Amino acid sequence: MKEPTACPDCLRRSRLLAHLAPYIERIATGAVGSRSPELLRLSNEDLAEAAAPKVAAQVLAQVEAVPEETLRADLLAAQCWACCRHDSRFPSGLHDAADAPWALIGRGDPALLERLEPDGAVTVVGARRASTYGRGVARELGRELAAADLVVVSGLAFGIDACAHRGALEGGRTVAVLGCGADIAYPGSHRSLWRRICERGLVISELPPGTGVWRWTFPARNRIMAAMAGMTVVVEAARRSGSLITADLAADLGRDLGAVPGPVTARGSAGTNDLLAGGACLVREAQDVLDAMLGPGVRRAERSGPPLEAELREVLIAVERGEETCDAVAVALDLTGAEAASALATLEALGYLSCSLVGSYSRTLLAVPGV
Amino acid sequence: MLATAQTFTLDGISATSVRVEVDVHKGLPAFSMVGLPDAAVREARERVRAAIVNCGFEFPLRRIVANLAPASLRKAGPGLDLAIAAALLVASEQLDLDRLAPVAMAGELALDGSVRPVPGVLAIAEAARGRGVERLLVPAENGAEAALVDGLEVVCLESLGQVAAFVEGDWSPPTPQPMPLRADASTHAPDLADLRGQRHLRYALEIAAAGGHSLLMVGPPGAGKSLAASRLPSILPAMAPGEALEVARIASACGRLGAEGPQGRPFRAPHHTISPAGLIGGGNPPGPGEATLSHRGVLFLDELCEFRRDTLEALRTPLESGWVSVARAGAWRRLPCRFMLVAAANPCPCGRGETDPECTCAPLAAQRYQARLSGALADRIDVLAAIRQPTADEIAGPPGESSAAVRERVTAARGRQERRLGAGRCNAEMTPAELRESVLTEEAATLLAEAYSRHRLSGRAHDRVLRLARTVADLAGEEEIGREQMAQALQLRRRDAE
Numbered sequence: 001m002k003e004p005t006a007c008p009d010c011l012r013r014s015r016l017l018a019h020l021a022p023y024i025e026r027i028a029t030g031a032v033g034s035r036s037p038e039l040l041r042l043s044n045e046d047l048a049e050a051a052a053p054k055v056a057a058q059v060l061a062q063v064e065a066v067p068e069e070t071l072r073a074d075l076l077a078a079q080c081w082a083c084c085r086h087d088s089r090f091p092s093g094l095h096d097a098a099d100a101p102w103a104l105i106g107r108g109d110p111a112l113l114e115r116l117e118p119d120g121a122v123t124v125v126g127a128r129r130a131s132t133y134g135r136g137v138a139r140e141l142g143r144e145l146a147a148a149d150l151v152v153v154s155g156l157a158f159g160i161d162a163c164a165h166r167g168a169l170e171g172g173r174t175v176a177v178l179g180c181g182a183d184i185a186y187p188g189s190h191r192s193l194w195r196r197i198c199e200r201g202l203v204i205s206e207l208p209p210g211t212g213v214w215r216w217t218f219p220a221r222n223r224i225m226a227a228m229a230g231m232t233v234v235v236e237a238a239r240r241s242g243s244l245i246t247a248d249l250a251a252d253l254g255r256d257l258g259a260v261p262g263p264v265t266a267r268g269s270a271g272t273n274d275l276l277a278g279g280a281c282l283v284r285e286a287q288d289v290l291d292a293m294l295g296p297g298v299r300r301a302e303r304s305g306p307p308l309e310a311e312l313r314e315v316l317i318a319v320e321r322g323e324e325t326c327d328a329v330a331v332a333l334d335l336t337g338a339e340a341a342s343a344l345a346t347l348e349a350l351g352y353l354s355c356s357l358v359g360s361y362s363r364t365l366l367a368v369p370g371v
Numbered sequence: 372m373l374a375t376a377q378t379f380t381l382d383g384i385s386a387t388s389v390r391v392e393v394d395v396h397k398g399l400p401a402f403s404m405v406g407l408p409d410a411a412v413r414e415a416r417e418r419v420r421a422a423i424v425n426c427g428f429e430f431p432l433r434r435i436v437a438n439l440a441p442a443s444l445r446k447a448g449p450g451l452d453l454a455i456a457a458a459l460l461v462a463s464e465q466l467d468l469d470r471l472a473p474v475a476m477a478g479e480l481a482l483d484g485s486v487r488p489v490p491g492v493l494a495i496a497e498a499a500r501g502r503g504v505e506r507l508l509v510p511a512e513n514g515a516e517a518a519l520v521d522g523l524e525v526v527c528l529e530s531l532g533q534v535a536a537f538v539e540g541d542w543s544p545p546t547p548q549p550m551p552l553r554a555d556a557s558t559h560a561p562d563l564a565d566l567r568g569q570r571h572l573r574y575a576l577e578i579a580a581a582g583g584h585s586l587l588m589v590g591p592p593g594a595g596k597s598l599a600a601s602r603l604p605s606i607l608p609a610m611a612p613g614e615a616l617e618v619a620r621i622a623s624a625c626g627r628l629g630a631e632g633p634q635g636r637p638f639r640a641p642h643h644t645i646s647p648a649g650l651i652g653g654g655n656p657p658g659p660g661e662a663t664l665s666h667r668g669v670l671f672l673d674e675l676c677e678f679r680r681d682t683l684e685a686l687r688t689p690l691e692s693g694w695v696s697v698a699r700a701g702a703w704r705r706l707p708c709r710f711m712l713v714a715a716a717n718p719c720p721c722g723r724g725e726t727d728p729e730c731t732c733a734p735l736a737a738q739r740y741q742a743r744l745s746g747a748l749a750d751r752i753d754v755l756a757a758i759r760q761p762t763a764d765e766i767a768g769p770p771g772e773s774s775a776a777v778r779e780r781v782t783a784a785r786g787r788q789e790r791r792l793g794a795g796r797c798n799a800e801m802t803p804a805e806l807r808e809s810v811l812t813e814e815a816a817t818l819l820a821e822a823y824s825r826h827r828l829s830g831r832a833h834d835r836v837l838r839l840a841r842t843v844a845d846l847a848g849e850e851e852i853g854r855e856q857m858a859q860a861l862q863l864r865r866r867d868a869e
Contacts, residue, residue: 129735132725268734324726325757326862327571331765337574338843341862342855349822349861357741357866358589358718359757360726 003081004110008068010084010103011208015071016044016063018211023052028216040220041099078183078209080107091116096253097227101206104224107182108202112151112173118230118255121151121175122289124168125225125243126160126235131268132356134236135163137260140365141235142167142174144286148301150293151175153229155221156190156197160235160243165193165201174201177225179217181209222246231256231293233283237271244271247280256292258283285365304369305350315343316352316368324360372396374461376468377475378454379498380446381491383704384624384659386498390440391451393458398434404455406439409447418449418480419456426484426532431463445656445702450489453478453508456531466535475499476508476534484531488512490626493619496520508534514547515630516623519616550632552619555609555778560635563602563774568765572599575756575863577777580606581784582842583797585690585712585751587675587865589744590758592722596715597640600671603713604636605774607669608782611795614667617707621666625659637668639710643677647685652706657697662689662708675714676743683748686712690751714752716744745868753799753835755865784845798842806834809841814854822861832867836860 017024017040024039027050039050044063048056075082083090084103091113094100106113115121122145126134142164146152152168154161156176168174176197180186182205185194197203206224207217222245226232232250234257237243251257258281262269276282281292286301308316314333323329330340344361347353352368353361373394379386402416423430437455439446453476460466468474477495479487492513497520499507506524509517514527526537526544536542566573572588576599579586588596610618618637622628641650641661652660662670672678689695693709718724719737732740788797792805811819819840823833837852840860844852 129733131734132737134734265728325571325759327569327757328759330570331568331762337571338859340571341574342858345822345858345860345862346818349818349825349858351825355866356725357745357868358716358724359755359866360718360724362726 004083004089004106004113005087006082006084006103007086008071010086011068011071011082012063012066013044013102014105014206014208015066016048016059017206018208019059019063020048020051021207021211021214021217024216025214027051038099040101040223074209075105078107078181080105080182080209081110082106083110083113089113091228093118093121093228093230094224097223099223100227101224104204104206105182105208106202106204108198109200110202112175112202115151115173116153116175116228118228119294121153121229122293123153123225123229123232123246123250124160124164124235125154125222125232125246126164126272127237127241127243127268128158128160129268130159130163130236131266133262133362134160134260134268136354136362136364138163138235139167141233141260141283141286141289143171144301144365145289146170146172146174148286148290148299150290153177153225155179155218155225156186156194156203158187158190162190162193164235165197169196169200176201176203177221177228178203178205179221180213181205181207181211183209184212186213218242219245223249226250226255227253229255231258231281231289233258233260233289234272234275234280235260236262236269238268239270239274241271244275247275256281258289258292260284305352305366307369308350308352312343312347313368315340316347316363319344319347319353319361320363324362326359326361329361372462372464374458374468376454376458376461377473377502377504378451378477379475379495380444380451381448381494381624383657383706384491384494384621384663386491386494387444388498388502389444389446389451389454391454391458392438392440393455393462394436394438395431395433395459395462400432400434402435402437404437404439406437406442407445408439409445411449412439412446412451415449415452415455415480418452418482419459421482422452422456422480422484422531423459425482426530428460428465428535429463431459435459435462447656448489449479449487450477450491450495452480453486453528453531453534456480457534460535467538470538471506473504474506474508475502475504478508478510478528480531486510486528486530491624492517493519493623493628496523496525497620499523512630515550515632516619516628518547518549519552519619550619550630552612552615552632553635554612554615555635560605560774561602563606563777564770564772566595566599566602566771567768568761569595569599569758569771572756572758573771573777575754576603576606577781578839578842578846578859578863579603579711579713579754580777581781581846582788582838583711583799584753584839584842585799586714586754586756587744587749587752588713588715588756588758589718590715591724591727591760592717594758594760596758597671597673600640600669600673600713600715601638602774603669603711604638606777606781607636607711608778608785610636610667614795618667621659621663621707625664627664637665638671639665639668640671640673643672643674645678645682647679647682650682651685651689651695651708652697652704653699655699656702657699657704659706660695662686662695662710663706665710666707668710670710670712672712672714675716675748676740686748687751690748712748712751714748718757742868745866749865749867750831752865753839754863756863780846783848784842787845787848798838798845801838801841803834806837806841809837809852810850811852811857812854815840815852815857818854818857818861829867832864836864839863
């Protein structure tokens with residue numbers, strides 16, 4: 001496929017954002033990023049005037065003076081390409097947002113751009129400080145959604161985001177939207193994940209290569225994630241989590257909003273439970289997302305595992321009941337340690353169970369056929 | 372007149388020959404000592420002077436020089452007292468040691484002339500025999516350990532006066548009986564029957580013991596981790612005579628060998644504040660650390676995550692090779708440390724475990740804690756046992772199977788490994804080449820391949836599972852690794868962080 005294209009004006013807009021980043025940072029503090037998407041609605045001149053009144057003219061002139069060759073050479077040097085709002089491959093969902101970016105700078109497979117449509121992409125976000133439960137669900141959900149041929153969009157952050165990406169890489173394709181240049185792996189410890197997404201998926205940003213992170217760039221990238229996908233699923237979030245901003249932005253655009261329920265006692269799930277109470281779509285598994293996005297039963301998520309013998313079923317039920325260690329399973333079903341170990345390992349190998357670093361088992365989303 | 376006496380100084384856990392030369396000649400009365408003595412050896416002057424006088428000998432009021440040869444070797448400890456006193460008596464013509472030649476001696480003197488025990492007599496006796504010494508004079512309390520060495524006449528002394536009496540033939544010393552080398556745990560050792568409930572932990576302990584695999588126990592405080600670890604030596608197979616001698620030699624060099632000899636395999640549980648030098652050995656001159664003290668036994672690291680990182684890192688190479696090399700300015704030692712590593716940790720900082728509703732840890736703190744668990748030494752740990760708080764019924768229930776019954780099965784499994792790998796070796800030490808020779812049934816191979824791709828095991832983790840499966844099969848008495856055994860090994864394996 002042909003490389004996507006971007007006109008110089010749109011590229012200069014992202015240059016301008018990078019130049020103004022420190023100034024926007026100064027006025028967009030306060031409640032996390034509450035003002036930055038509004039600012040981003042403004043025209044170049046108004047934005048510069050609003051963010052940096054003293055040097056507005058100077059910055060505008062500076063950006064205007066950058067020759068087109070330099071803009072393109074910078075992209076090439078960072079192994080990136082760009083796609084602007086005038087290109088037909090620009091994700092159509094973004095046209096719905098008044099504050100949409102003018103251009104997307106991408107690194108990775110440009111063919112994925114065409115699949116970033118509201119009926120082909122789902123955004124999975126959640127807290128950085130996620131529990132084992134949340135991370136497990138994010139990973140499973142990411143894998144199943146990607147396997148059901150949806151593009152999984154997330155933000156490469158710690159916790160839920162990274163797990164959703166990892167799961168999606170196992171099942172299909174994923175897109176990471178960054179709050180810095182697409183050539184920068186942020187956070188740094190996700191460098192290898194960033195590299196894998198660059199190779200097998202797509203990393204995009206509205207900022208030019210080399211731009212660092214600012215506080216306002218995170219809510220700003222959230223608006224891109226919210227607008228691009230047909231549905232936003234919040235896996236786990238506390239009441240003041242940044243992922244609720246993404247949820248708000250998605251709801252404002254009329255996108256579907258889903259949330260994964262958590263224990264009512266868990267502070268870390270209070271935000272998602274609130275979303276559910278407020279009418280968000282209940283997400284227990286990938287099928288819930290597919291039904292909400294595409295209509296009930298239009299596409300089926302492949303999520304049944306191989307059939308199980310009666311003994312293994314019993315062990316699985318014991319784990320579902322909350323017997324989480326091998327010892328607890330052995331006692332509950334009166335098995336020897338060896339029998340319980342063998343059954344758990346078999347169920348884990350079949351994908352019905354996952355085991356934490358400290359040896360406690362939890363149920364995956366994989367369903368047993370015929371149940 | 373000049374006189375010499377043969378003795379030995381402890382050098383790590385082996386002994387090095389030292390010749391004491393004493394010269395008594397005319398001049399102002401003085402007693403000087405040369406030849407790199409440490410503080411304890413320098414103070415020998417006062418002890419020797421008092422002991423000689425109090426045993427009815429005469430302390431020569433002349434110029435006395437004692438030289439400890441070789442002059443370049445640092446001499447440590449009070450074990451040289453006896454030889455210095457004897458050489459001094461010979462030099463002042465009060466004793467004729469030549470009649471006993473070739474003779475050597477070791478012992479500390481009390482002011483009243485009695486001979487006190489010293490550490491490392493077993494090593495000294497071995498070194499003495501190696502140098503062709505026929506008679507060895509040792510403190511009475513150390514007689515039993517010196518008698519472990521064949522081809523050496525051991526003379527047990529209670530006082531300096533007995534040296535003269537022995538030389539003159541006025542006194543014939545009793546022949547010491549060699550101390551018993553207990554190859555298995557004594558009857559007083561804690562028994563595995565104390566561990567109630569905990570089926571999975573018992574099973575994991577048995578597998579770990581059978582294959583010599585290192586074990587990590589994760590569970591809330593008070594669930595029985597330390598109790599289980601301290602019972603591990605009692606289910607390990609009895610030591611071979613040579614191994615028991617090694618254990619006795621190390622214990623003797625560290626002054627920890629009681630009159631009853633070693634009590635089965637050692638069990639060491641250093642506190643987590645231990646320094647690297649304390650764990651693997653150090654100091655100058657270098658001495659053995661906890662790793663060497665647990666040679667042929669069990670080293671238990673409770674609260675693994677609380678240990679300093681550099682301390683655990685220091686344990687890496689010794690774990691792999693079974694030896695620790697400690698180098699200090701002017702000294703280099705290689706000490707044996709072939710032990711079984713057992714570690715314990717809480718599942719999260721508060722100890723209750725993330726899924727416990729009472730757990731107060733922030734998710735991130737728990738994750739960080741677990742990451743530390745998978746970082747520190749983790750790639751040297753084979754088996755993971757998740758432990759939970761036993762229920763009231765289990766605690767009140769009948770005692771578990773006794774150590775003796777478990778040890779029988781473990782010994783049988785070790786026997787199979789020795790037939791396959793050679794004497795003294797176990798599955799945990801299998802080389803990749805030996806590992807490739809293991810026979811798997813088709814089902815087992817399929818399961819391993821599935822797990823390999825699904826859990827994205829590393830090559831190292833793959834080999835570890837294979838070793839574990841071999842042990843499970845050895846315990847079951849199977850030549851081929853079946854599907855069942857492979858599944859158990861997969862369950863027992865330690866989990867890697869992503």
